Each structure stands twice: as C-alpha cells, then as structure tokens.
Amino acid sequence: MTVNSTCFNERLAALKSPEFLLALTQIKRGVEREALRIKPNGALSQEPHPKALGSALTHDTITTDFSESLLEFITPPESSAAKSITQLQDVHKYTIDNIGDEQIWPLSMPCFIEDEAHIPIAYFGESNIGKMKRVYRIGLKNRYGSMMQAIAGVHFNFSFSDDFWKQWAELNGTEHSQDQTSADYFSLIRNYRRYCWIIPFLYGASPALCGSFLKGKEHALPFEKVGKGTYYMPYATSLRMSDLGYTSAEQSSLKICYNQLDNYVRLLRGAMDTPSNRFSSFAAGDGGNYQQLSRNILQIENELYSPIRPKQPTQSMEKPTDALVKRGISYIEVRALDVNPFSPIGISQTQFDFLDVFLLTCLLKPSAELDEAQLNEAKDNMNSVVLEGRKPNLALVRDNEETTLTAWASSLFDEFEQVAEILDLANDTTRYSDAVAAESKKVANPALTPSGVLLEELLKHDKDNGVYGLELAARYQEEMKGFAYQQTTQAMFKEAAETSLAAQADVEAADTKDFDSFIRDYFNEPLANSTNR
Template identity: 50%
Template sequence: MKLADSVELFFKQHGLDFANSLNRGIEKEALRITPTGRLSTQPHPTQLGSALTNPYITTDYAESLLEFITPVENNAQTSIEQLIDLHKFAYTHQGSELLWPMSMPCFVGCEADIQIAQYGSSNVGKMKTLYREGLKHRYGSYMQVISGVHFNFSFPDSFWQVLAQAEGQVLSQAYISAKYLALLRNVKRHLWLLAYLFGASPALCGSFLKDKKSAYPFETVGKGTYYLPYATALRLSDLGYTNKAQAALSIRYNDLQEYIHGLKQAIKMPSADFAHIAAGENGIYQQLNKNVLQIENEYYAPVRPKRVADSGEKPTDALLRGGVQYIELRALDIDPFSPAGVNIEQIRFLDLFLTWCVLSDSPEIHSCGEFLNAANLQQTLLYGRKPGVLLDNSGEKIALTDWAEQIMLELSQLAHDFDGGESGEYQAALNAQRNKLLDANLTPSGKIIAALTENNWDNATLGINIAEQFKQQATAQNYHQFSEAFLQQTSEQSVNKQRVLEQAPQAEFSEFLKDYFSK
C-alpha cells in the first residue's frame, strides 16, 4: 500500500478525526432457544413489537430468529452498547428463553420445528413471509437458521475529497461508487483473513448434518457435536449459508452497471430447478416466482454494495438512482465470547482493514481470480489454524500467517494515525489480532475447540452455559444508550404502524406482486 503524499499527510493530520467520523451500523442475529437448548417454537414475543416495522428488533428467516439493528453511528463503543441494550430488552420480554450465542444453530429436531417468520396480513408483510417460504422450498430451512453479524460501513465525505484530489479525479458519485467496488474486490481477495481472525463456527450440532452427506473428516465430541480440528468458520463453507447454484451467475464487483445488470437478470431468469414450486398457479404460492432469484436479497454474497432505498424501492434501483452509499460485510460469525456478538477490538480492526482495502490497488476480478479467492477462503475455513497452512498469493504459495503479517505491517501506520500519532486503541486492536497469528488458540474458533475437547462438551453445553451467563449479565446491568421506556415506546409504535398498514386498502396479492416486479 503506497499512499500519495497528500493522502499520507491527511491521515497524519486528521487520522483521529477520520476514525471518529466513520459511519457504522450493525445487524446481529440470534436464535431464541429453550433453557434446554432447543429451538423455540413460540411466536415472536409481542412485547418486542412488530417484526415488520420495529427499526431495532425484527426477525430474519425464522420466527425464532431475532435480528438486532443499530442505527448509523460514528462511535463504535456506542454501537456495541446499543446492541447490549437490545439484548437486555429482549431478555426482559421473552420469559425463560435464552439467546443462542453461536452462528451454527442449536439442536433442531426436524424442519417442522423451524417456523417461518410472520409479518402480518398487509401485502408487504405477506410478501416477506412468502419470500421465506420460497427459501424453504428451494434450499430447506436448516440453512436459514444460521446466524451472523452484518457490518455496515461508510467513509466520511472529507476522505473522498482528499482521495479524489490525490488521484487526479473529479469528485463525483461515480468515483465514490467505483472506489467502494474496489474496496469490495479487495475484501473478497482477503476474506480468508477475516475468517481466520473472527471465524467462530468450527463445530456444529449433529442435528444439522443428519440429512446431509459430507465428505469432510469430522471428529465428534460430547453427545453429538461434529468438528474439524483446524476449522475456523464452517458457516461460510458449503455446509453453511451458501448457494452453489448462484456461483454460475458470475455477479462481480468490477463495474456498478454490470453488477446491477447481473442481479436484475437473475431476478428475471427462469430456473429449471425451481419450476416445480408453485408461484401463483390456482392461487397457490410457495415462492414469489420461479426465477433464479426471487428478489435481490436472495443473492448470498459475503459483501455487498448498498444504498438506503426509498419505500418500495428495490436495492438495485436504489444503486442505479444514487450509486453506492455504503458497504455491507456479511461474512462475520457471531463471537460467542462477546455479549453483543461482536467486540470493540474487532470493529476497530475492521476500520483499519476496510480503509486499507480502499487505499490498496484493486484490479478487476474475473473467473480465475474468483476461483483463487474461493480456494484461499475454503482452505482457511477448513484448515486455517493448522500450523504451516499455505495459501496462494497470485500463483505463489505462502503461509497464511506470513501473508497476514504482511497485511498487519501495512495496517500499523494506519493504526498509528487513527490513534492520533500515539499508541492507543487502534494499535491495541491490531496487536490483539497479531497475537492470533502467533497463537491460533487465541482465535474464537480455537477457543471453542479447546472448550469442547478439554471438557468433552457438545455445542449445546457450551452454548447454554454462555447464554445463561449473558442473560444474567444483561438483566443485572443498567441500560447504556437506550432505555426500557424508549424501547417499549418504539415497540408499541411499531405495532400501531403495522396496524395502519393492514387497515389501509389492499390490492389483490397477485396484483401487488405483479406491480412490484413490473417496476
């Protein structure tokens, strides 16, 4: 990473202000479970408000899969505390249930135990539920109860002005969009690093595998937990939240128009694999349509370019209208050792890493590059903590830890600048990740494997122990950023908002869908 003199000067003079101006938002999922570690079959708690309209607490695929959402913030600690507050509010209003603290699901008896999320009787609500019904029929429900953390991130305007000037470019939205796409390409090239440092799904409950054939050399521990000794993040492997069929779409981040066109084509492209699933015949709906993607959100990408959409606007139409506004990093496992599922050192490292990604050279990625990136990621997911494991850096074999150390060295100057020229929080966050290169047992996946194997525990025992501890902590402590009254009021307002939606005149659902997809 060689910086232009003006960019280097900007960070030296304004690094601390820059770090304090980064925009972040976090979406964190968590399954509601019974005290014995089974998936909850209870509906979404009424006191948490409407899953359709509550801006802070909703559900994802399943009725039991909560999603906590923080607003856009410049202060990373504030975001963490907001997440902890939302967990506290949920614990207060869901009775004896716990929140599963891991990405791979708890014990699931059968697919019938996984209830699809319900969003009410409005056409918008019915569409959200039907989309999930379609996911069930297309891929099965097990994949849909895997949890993760989505990290939304953008740079301040002042940074773009300096960077454009340093590169001799006129600052425009087209320039900003192109730089965000360059960032995303570099994230994909180095996704293996995030999997090694933050992967926290090296093991899974046997119930998740019972209907699947796997060639992986799993070992077992406890009463039925399967694990790979050196794995980091099985959630990102083909056992987790992935879709092999979508790889053929070749949707890449080389050009915004090309990306938008690729997604729009996939939404209109009929799929022979899904043709047998009802999509309105004789009034029967089991999916939204019979195309490769029902809607754009079905594209399972580890990172995405994003823009806040207007009401009823499709994500690609928002990008077409205004360009890339921020990026969404979707490849993070839940950290089971952090009450919020993510910790402050992790966020500070991501600040450094994403800034490095936008400042570093980022050639276009085509099929060969995609294959290489996927191979490096797969090697890390399955064997990342194995001593001496090798990756492929543009045709040259290199030890994972050596390559990671090279990146850490380039991040160190940014950390120095972000700390205002002194050794501070960013340098400490970087050092914490460097220590993981020296000792793989310090990684979340290493800690999980050690806890399971040293105690002959299964995932359920470890997960319940952690969940009980977090519930005790949450209920005992005071709110940090929100308040009980504010969150209760927000929940009540969301219920009223859903009620207004449902009382408004509604078109026939089939006409509503036709109108939505014709726009």
C-alpha cells in the same frame, strides 16, 4: 519499492493531513446481530415474536430474519463505536427482560433442532409487503431448507463520510461525484474479496456443529466426533461460511462482477430474471399458490449470498438494485462474521476497531479489477481457511503463486499497523493499534482464535457444542439482565414497540391491491438505469 507499495505509502502519508484526519473521525458503522430465541433446555422457541418487542415489520431496531425465532438487532450508523456497543447492549437487555424464561443462543450454528419443521417461518402480518416477506422466506425454505436459514451471523455496516470522499477524489486526481464514490467503494470491495479470508481466521467461531445439522446433508468432509453428537474438523474456523453453511450451490455458477456498479447491477438483475431448473417445481403464484416469489435463480437481490454487499437504503417498495442505480453506494455490509460466542452481544469493541483498520487498508491498497480466475482464487482461499484455517503452514494462493497463510497474514499486518497509527492519530487514542496487536497474536498462535478456544473447550471436556452453548446462554442471560441502559431507556423501547405495532396496522389498512396484483406490479415496475442519474 514496487509501484503498488509506493501508491499505498503515498496514500497513507496523505491521510495525515488535518482534513483527512478530521474526515476519518466521521467513519460510521452499525451492526445487525442475528440470534435464535431458545428455551432453557436449548429447544428452539415456538412462540411468536413477542408483542413486547413490537412489530417485526416496522420496528427500526428489533426484527426477525428467516424464522419467527431468529431475532435480528439493528443499530443505526454511528461515528462512535462505543455508542454502537452500548446501543447493542441496551437492545439485548430490553429483549432478555421481555422474553420470559427464553434465552438468546450465543453461537452461529443452531443446535437441538431434530426436525426442520420445528423452525417457524417469520410472520410479518397481513399487509401485502408483510406477506411478500413471508413468501420470500417460504421460498428460501423450499430452495435451501430451513436449517441453513437458522444459522446466525453478524453484519458490520461501514461507510466513509462525504467529506472523506471529497478529499479522496482530490488525492487521486478525480472529480468528486456519487459515481466516483461508488467506483471507490468497489475498489475497496475488490480488495476485501482478496483478503477477506482473514476474517474467518480471526473471528470464525464455528469449527464444530451438532449432528442434527448434518442430517440428510451430503458431504465429503472428514469430520471427527466429540461428546455425544458433535462433529468438528480439527483446523476449521467457520463451518458457517463453508458449503455446509450459509451458501448456495445454485448460485455458484453466477459470475457477479465487482468491477463496476453497472455490471454488478446488470448481473444481479440477470440472476433474478433467469429461470432455474432446480427451483422450477415450486409454485410461484399459480392459482394463488406461493411456494416462492419466482422460479428464477434469485427471488430478490437479498438472496445473493456474498461475504460483502454494496448497499443503499431503499425507499418504500424500491428494489435494492434501483436504489443503487439511482443514488449509488451509501455503505458496505460485511457479512463474513460469525457470532462472537465470547461476547454477550455477539461482537466486541476490538472487532469494531480492527474492521475499521482492515476496511481502510482495503481502500488504501491498489485494487485492480478482478477477472473470473482471480475471483475463483479468492473463493478457494476463503474455502481453505473456513475448513482448515488453523492448520500449520496452510497454503493459500496469492496472485497465482502459492504462499502460506502465516506469511501472507504477516505482510498484511505490517500494513494494518501503519493504518492503525493513522486512525489512532485521528481519534486521539491507541485503540486501533491495540486491536491490531491483539489480532496479530492469533497469526503467531492460532489456538488463540475463537475457533481454537472453542474447540479446545469441547475437546478438553469431551463436551458437546450444544452443552457449551447452553452454558454460555445462561451466563449471558444474567449478564444482560444486569446491563444498565445507556443510550435508550426501557420506556423508550416500550414506546418504540407500541409505535411499530401501530405502524404495522396502518400499513395493513392502507393496502388497496390484492396480493397477486401487488407481486405482479412489484416485479413489473420499470427498472432504473444508470442514464437516469
């Protein structure tokens, strides 16, 4: 038995204590689901964010992402996954009941957009903070194009309780502190980076895309064609996560470190302070002309494209890196999930349960620091899986040695099964073992993956991605209308919308600076440093 497996087994055994089992019931998770509003014919809605949904600036649950048409639904951190699911159902029902004949696009990749000019940039009102959010998005459009920003995903937010971290520190012979908790989250994050190729394999649902998405894009991918204008790769899992999708070549040179919080923050801030030759041509406040917030590699922290982020909720006007420095990591945000096209709400209970198992496994396994070569190895594995994840005997590289996806996944699932048993014991259920068993079938038969099922539907009927998306959108529109409110009533949603609109008006009325001064002061605010903690 290796030292690493001994460490994993010892930690696993320790989780069976009553204290750890109780702490495992306190895991919290939430969801951010993005979705385009479309017309019944599939065209992107050109209507403003509906007033009935409230203010995109100040609503806690319903907002917009890049586009005025790109909804984002947010559920708060909950210890019950079932509650999160029903909260998400409630939000979908209220939304679909208040957007007229519009529907919610059920796929990650957009369709029926012939011209990027038809993707309206989100509007957050006339406050300084509202204008800043819009200028940031104008910058994204100028830097990467609007089509890339119209891609939708699902973000899974996950955290352990303070009680858990106290038990964990004691188990590992360390002193419990916020600094130690952040270090342990980074340990989890490093293993996530090593193994996160398994997420697009299991949940990738974008093996094909509409021809309009490729318009004007240079690529050397060997696409095949189905239907009238859909392009696919036979073994692709998540083109959303490929270089064609939500990625940035400009950021590929960044060497973001996931070994310590201080280095992570330093390198992220460095990217926000380093001028970019590629983006220098866009105005950044010159004479009041804002085509972006800055000419640097990153305008703000959120521009960093990563399959996972360490997070700490920000206070008013606080930079995300300042929040991390002052208060450490509060939760992690998993960002590698495609929208699940086989769920009306974009994610399923099985996914919740499996992700709990996966993330706990990432913490339990030893996690040495990542050097540049290992990080590149992880990136290469991810790229191989998003483009060819269902290919028989696909080769990946594990610790500088070649292996197959099937062999590596099988060894991981042996560990997932053991971790699932612990979570089942803690929660008096079989859900976790059931989720692991369901996902393991995909390793044995990749045709069962969402990408496999979706592509089979297209090929079997010579059907376009867009046609299939419209079929699902119409079906889910009826399903959502039939949902019964379980956590939030219609009246509560209406009140939340009205309250958010009033809050936006208050923010606008409270502004005392001109926009130029506001932006200058925001970026000149002294940065927090780790010695302040």
